[in-house]
Amino acid sequence: MPEILEIEYYRRLAHRSLDRPIASVSAPDAWYLKGDTDAARLTGELVGDSFVAARRIGKLLLLDLGGGVALGLRFGMTGVLEIDDDEGVDQLRYASARRDPEWVRFSVRFGDGGELRMRDARRLGGVELDPAEDRLGADALSLTGAQLRSALAGSRAPLKARLMDQHHIAGLGNLLTDEILWRARLDPARPAGELDATTRRRLHRHLCTTLDQLLERGGSHTGDLMVARERGGSCPRCGSALLRRTIGGRTTYSCPAEQR
DNA sequence: ATTGTGGCCTGCCCGC
């Protein structure tokens, strides 16, 4: 499950693709091309040009072309970025380590012989030219307290669902959100708009430190709750049996004793 | 607008 941390690793890896003239594009899977993007348009926009910047908004990776168009890459749950046969992450939870050539849904060959590839077994990711960037909320890795406040304000949705709503905060997925709320000792089911200022600041603090720490450790799957995130798991802090629920349409683990 | 639900995709794991 690439979440914001994995896409940040991909963005750093993607620096290696900058300023290398593009010789050809392979987009064999039409289903993988989103919006009005098709193989012919991709070839027309990319070939002969180069990527000049690698940006990221939440889980969306953006490679800017010299001509002004942006190539948007979404990785879904199992998407992996490879450049010149190096991968952006060592291991992706739920993604296979196999490198089946059939799983390459999109690739860009550079004039120097190197290649950028998107490998995605389950085809939940996608490629789109000029994706709608303005539909994404504030980026979670640089989220300010004011941005968190405005993202939660007035919402009656469960706190977890609101934190994962990419239109309000971009980048948080299921594992990171469970980890953050567990560290902040907050019930994922609490109505998002009902946090008082003190509690909201606590959440903001844990959100920032969790992302920083897990980015250092190596990814979304390195959280402290992770080892217990299975049926029958118990809280790594207090030992209580963890609660397993569906919140915001996602399997959610929380400690009923500590998270209030 | 907000919130909830279902479906997409398919590899993998478990139980029989």
Place this chain on the structure above:
DNA sequence: TGCGGGCAGGCCACAA
């Protein structure tokens, strides 16, 4: 040993 069902979750369409 093979098979079938459930599960994983990012994202979108849709309904109320």
